[in-house]
Every structure is written in C-alpha cells, then in structure tokens.
Amino acid sequence: MSIEPIGLFVIGIGLLCLFADYRNVLVLTIFATVFGAASAMFLGSGNIPPGHVLLGLCAVAILSRKESCTAFLRVLHPDRPGFWLASLVIYAVATAFLYPRVMAGWTEIVPLGSTEFDSAGSTVPLGPVSGNITQSIYMIANLLCFALVAAAAASPAGFRAAVAGLLAYAIGNTFFAVMDLATYFTGTADLMGFMRNARYTLHTEAEAEGLKRIVGAFTEASSFARSSLGVLGVTGTLWLCGYKPRLTGVLALASLVLTALSTSSTGLAGIPVALGLLYLTALSRCGTAPRAWFSTAAVMAIPLIALLLTLTLLLQPAILAELHGYFDRILLSKMDTDSGVERSSWNSYAIGNFFDTAGIGVGLGTIRSSSLLTGLLGGVGVIGTALYAVFFATAFLRNPGPKGSFPTDVRTAARNGCLCLMAGDLMVATTIDQGLFFYVLAGIAAARPEEAAAPSRAPAGVSTQGGIVA
Known part of the structure; x- marks a missing residue:
C-alpha cells in the first residue's frame, strides 16, 4: 500500500476536523467526493479515492457519539429506506x-474489471472477475455513506453541516471545471x-466540435456532466426555496452552462430532465410556501424566456442551424458512433444475461453495461432490482414534509439532485455503483432531523442554531 500526497493532505485535514468537531469531518467528507480522478492511496493496483478514505474518519466521528450511533441504527430499521438498501x-x-461460480459458463458476458474483453474484442463465458470484489467494496461503502449521512443529519446541527457539505461540493465542482478550462x-x-x-484511463485533453471536453475533477466529460446535473438539481431547488439565493443561483446557472458546454451527450440529454424537475418544484411551491417569491418568479419568467429564445432562433436561422448541428453530432447521432454501438452491445448482452439465467442475474460486478437498469437486471436480477426499487420509492417518493420548512426544502433539493x-x-x-455523492444526497433526503432531541439538549459548546463550530 502506498499513500499519495493528496492522501496525506486529506488525512491530515480530516484528523484536524475530527478533533475539532464531528460535523466538520462530515463537511470535508462530502466535499472530497468531488475528486473523481484522484486516488488518496493505492492498495495493490486498486485506487482508494479521498472520499472513501475520509469515510472511515467520518464513521469514527459519528459512531463514537451515543446520539449519532443510535440514529445510525435507526436508519437501518425495517420502516426506513436504509433497511432496503442494506x-x-x-x-x-x-x-x-456465488453466482459467477455456481453458474459458470451458463452465458456469455462482457466482463467488468477484466482485460480479456478489451484484448480479445469479444465476450467470455460467465465466471468470476475482479469486478466482483471491487464492486462489492464500493456498494458496502455506499451503504455506510448513506447511513452515516442520514444519522448525522438526524440532528438539526448535523443537518446543517450536511447542507454546508453539499454547497462545498457544488462550489468545488464548479471551481475545478473552470480550472480545467x-x-x-x-x-x-x-x-x-x-x-x-x-490509475484510470483519463480523458483530460480531449476535444469535440472544437470545444474542450470539460472534465473538472473527474476522469471524463460524461462523469463531470453527471455530477453537474446533480449540482444543478440541488442548487436550483435551493434557489427556488430562497436559501442563500445569490450563492445557489450562481452555482445553478454555472452548472447549467458548464453542463451544456461539456460536449457530453449525458449532460445534454439530462438538462431537460433537470429543468423539468426544477419547474415542477417551482409550480408546487408557487404561492403555497414561505419564501416562495423565487418559485413564483421562475414560474412566470421561464415561459417568457422560452418564448423569446424560440422567436430569436426562428429569426436567426444560421444560429438555429449551428445549434441543431451541434446537438445532432453530440447527442442525436451518438448511437451511430463506435462508442454508441459498443455501449448498445453492452446493454444487449446484459439483457441476454438476464434471460439466460431466468431472471436470476450473473452477480454484482460481473458484467459491464451502459445503463443502471440493464446493470441491475443483468447483474442482480429480479430480486436485486426489486430491492433497489423499494429503496428508491421509500427514499425519494415519500412526502418530504410541510412546505416551506428548512428540512423539507433541503430534502426536496437532495431528492431532485438524486433524480x-x-x-x-x-x-x-x-x-x-452510483457513487458516494448519490448516497450523500439519498442520506439527506431520508434524514429526519425533526425526530432529534430538542436543541436545548445539545452538548456544551455546540451551536444549536445549526452552524459549524467556530
């Protein structure tokens, strides 16, 4: 095992935060998940990102407190989403x-974590691959992350610390994108x-359509675009709710622009989804919740802006043609490229694995796919997909709480970010594996700070107004 300079730095800062206050460790851990192309240390040939290293310190900080430890166990109760995720x-x-060994040879797979497919250019018979181990570790880390965040955010002060971590992530995602350019x-x-x-394949110098493919702190443009979509969902919702509107408004606008300019088909296809969610959120708050001015303004302004943009494009056919060509090359014609064809084949094989095993699946981390849905079906089968569906429904589809309250606004923002x-x-x-940032948001969306003890019972020296200890 070897520790990298960035690993020494984050461990040192993490230890300082640990001795200062557990909430500061939570903020740092959430922020560190933005380093998608960094490795804090290497274990053999495996990368251990900064966020996963700090997750261990975060566990020490949170589980060493009686109240947080109790909340951690409560997160895993059968009536909570954590139970279904576990x-x-x-x-x-x-x-x-079990599955790759018991069903060895049953079907042909596109293996994950193996060089056999890359070198041979074809599928291989079902059998154990290194992805079985790495994906198991990542999923365990995701569960731990979800439970720790939900437990920490079960107190009003911890909840605000989690919000501070989200804003730090959003600022970091934007800052590193600008630095990349x-x-x-x-x-x-x-x-x-x-x-x-x-030790990943990095695409930091790539261009498309004469534009730099923005990767920020990630390995490729699609990963950055996905992260920015989540940031747009979170900060856009917080802006609509009137929470730190100058900061969240700038971050939401910057995320929207950077995603559009990232040259990623993922980003371009996801922008309408994100904007649609934000508009539905604005409609739901318009005139029915405190601090609803921003939502009301958005509901009234967006149709007018859309109309003006449409008229402008119709009156400027050259600009319209240029935009159409850009979207066609980046998004609409994506499936005709070598990458699109390859990814389509991954999904086809994943669906084939699902049917070849009668819906059982070939095991976590065994196959490579190009969609979460086909990955679930081909990997963990009907049972695993059903468990994920119940987790998703209990975490994101329940009523977040009374409109206009701070916890409700934040939970709504976290839910929109996850979507x-x-x-x-x-x-x-x-x-x-949807990554730590997804499960940070899921943990906040599932948190219930209203169940915590009254603020007056907080330990001495800890602010009961929700700020981080000075």
Missing part, C-alpha cells in the same frame, strides 16, 4: 461471490496533476 447490498455481495488553454494542465493521479443523477445513470452507467 438488503440490496447484502444480497448483491452474496451474488458477486483555464489550465488547458494556458498549457498549465500539469497544475491539476495532484488530483489526477488515479438528476439518476437521469445520467439510466443512460450511461456501466455498473450499479
């Missing part, structure tokens, strides 16, 4: 180690080398 993870890990055009891309040290990430996952996810 059931999914336990079942999925079991399939990762600035360093690319000034020939100083090496300045970002400290956070691009993971925006889901839009990307349904299009391009190669595995069912």
Whole structure:
C-alpha cells in the first residue's frame, strides 16, 4: 500500500476536523467526493479515492457519539429506506461471490474489471472477475455513506453541516471545471496533476466540435456532466426555496452552462430532465410556501424566456442551424458512433444475461453495461432490482414534509439532485455503483432531523442554531 500526497493532505485535514468537531469531518467528507480522478492511496493496483478514505474518519466521528450511533441504527430499521438498501447490498455481495461460480459458463458476458474483453474484442463465458470484489467494496461503502449521512443529519446541527457539505461540493465542482478550462488553454494542465493521479484511463485533453471536453475533477466529460446535473438539481431547488439565493443561483446557472458546454451527450440529454424537475418544484411551491417569491418568479419568467429564445432562433436561422448541428453530432447521432454501438452491445448482452439465467442475474460486478437498469437486471436480477426499487420509492417518493420548512426544502433539493443523477445513470452507467455523492444526497433526503432531541439538549459548546463550530 502506498499513500499519495493528496492522501496525506486529506488525512491530515480530516484528523484536524475530527478533533475539532464531528460535523466538520462530515463537511470535508462530502466535499472530497468531488475528486473523481484522484486516488488518496493505492492498495495493490486498486485506487482508494479521498472520499472513501475520509469515510472511515467520518464513521469514527459519528459512531463514537451515543446520539449519532443510535440514529445510525435507526436508519437501518425495517420502516426506513436504509433497511432496503442494506438488503440490496447484502444480497448483491452474496451474488458477486456465488453466482459467477455456481453458474459458470451458463452465458456469455462482457466482463467488468477484466482485460480479456478489451484484448480479445469479444465476450467470455460467465465466471468470476475482479469486478466482483471491487464492486462489492464500493456498494458496502455506499451503504455506510448513506447511513452515516442520514444519522448525522438526524440532528438539526448535523443537518446543517450536511447542507454546508453539499454547497462545498457544488462550489468545488464548479471551481475545478473552470480550472480545467483555464489550465488547458494556458498549457498549465500539469497544475491539476495532484488530483489526477488515479490509475484510470483519463480523458483530460480531449476535444469535440472544437470545444474542450470539460472534465473538472473527474476522469471524463460524461462523469463531470453527471455530477453537474446533480449540482444543478440541488442548487436550483435551493434557489427556488430562497436559501442563500445569490450563492445557489450562481452555482445553478454555472452548472447549467458548464453542463451544456461539456460536449457530453449525458449532460445534454439530462438538462431537460433537470429543468423539468426544477419547474415542477417551482409550480408546487408557487404561492403555497414561505419564501416562495423565487418559485413564483421562475414560474412566470421561464415561459417568457422560452418564448423569446424560440422567436430569436426562428429569426436567426444560421444560429438555429449551428445549434441543431451541434446537438445532432453530440447527442442525436451518438448511437451511430463506435462508442454508441459498443455501449448498445453492452446493454444487449446484459439483457441476454438476464434471460439466460431466468431472471436470476450473473452477480454484482460481473458484467459491464451502459445503463443502471440493464446493470441491475443483468447483474442482480429480479430480486436485486426489486430491492433497489423499494429503496428508491421509500427514499425519494415519500412526502418530504410541510412546505416551506428548512428540512423539507433541503430534502426536496437532495431528492431532485438524486433524480438528476439518476437521469445520467439510466443512460450511461456501466455498473450499479452510483457513487458516494448519490448516497450523500439519498442520506439527506431520508434524514429526519425533526425526530432529534430538542436543541436545548445539545452538548456544551455546540451551536444549536445549526452552524459549524467556530
């Protein structure tokens, strides 16, 4: 095992936060999940990202407190979404180690975590692959992340710390995207080398249609676009709710523009989904909740803006033709490219694996797909897909609470962020691992700070107004 400089840095900052206050560790952990192309340490040939390293410190900080430990166990109660996520993870890990061995040779697969497919250019018979191990570790980490965030956010102060972490993530996602562009055009891309040290294939210098493919702190444009869609869902909702409108408004607008300019088909296809969710949120709040001015303004202004843009494009056919050509090449014709054909074949094989095993699946981490849905069906089968569906429904489809309250606004923002990430996952996810950021948002969406003790019972020295300890 070797520790990288960025690993030493985040561990040092994490320890300082740990001794200061557990909420600061939570903020740092959420922020660190933005480093999608970084490795804090290497375990053999495996990458351990900064967010996963800090997750361990976050567990120590939260589970060492009696109240948070109790909340952690409550998250896993059968009437909570955490129970269904835990059931999914336990079942999925079991399939990762059993199914490829028990059903060896039953079907042909596109293997995950193996060089056999890349070198041979064809499928291989079903059998164990290294992805069974790595995906099991990632899913366990996702469960731990969800439960820790939901437990920490079960107190009013912890809930506000989680919100601070979300804003820090959003700022970092935007900042690193701007830095990516600035360093690319000034020939100083090496300045970002400290956070691009993971042993993945990095696409940091790619261009499309004469534009730099924005990757920010991630490995490729599609990963950055997916992250920015989640940020747009979160910050756009918080802006509609009137929470720090100058900050959240700027972050939402920046995320929208950067996603559109990222040259990622994932981003372009996901933008209408994100904007649709935001508009539905504005309609639901318009005139019915406190601080609804921003929602009311959005409901009234967006149709007018859309009309003006439509008229402008109709009166400027050259601009319309240029935009149509850009969208056609980046999005509409994507399936005709080598990448699109390859990804379609992954989905076809995943569906074939589902039927070849009579709906049982071939095991977590066994196959590569190009959609969360086909990954679930082909990997963990009917049972795993059903468990995920129940988790999704209990975490995101329940009533977030009374309109206008701060917890309700934040839970709605977290839910919208998850749905925006889901839009990307349904299009391009190669595995069912949706990453720590998704489960951070899911944990906040499922948190119930109203069940916590009264603020007056908070420990001495801890602010009961929800701010981070000074």
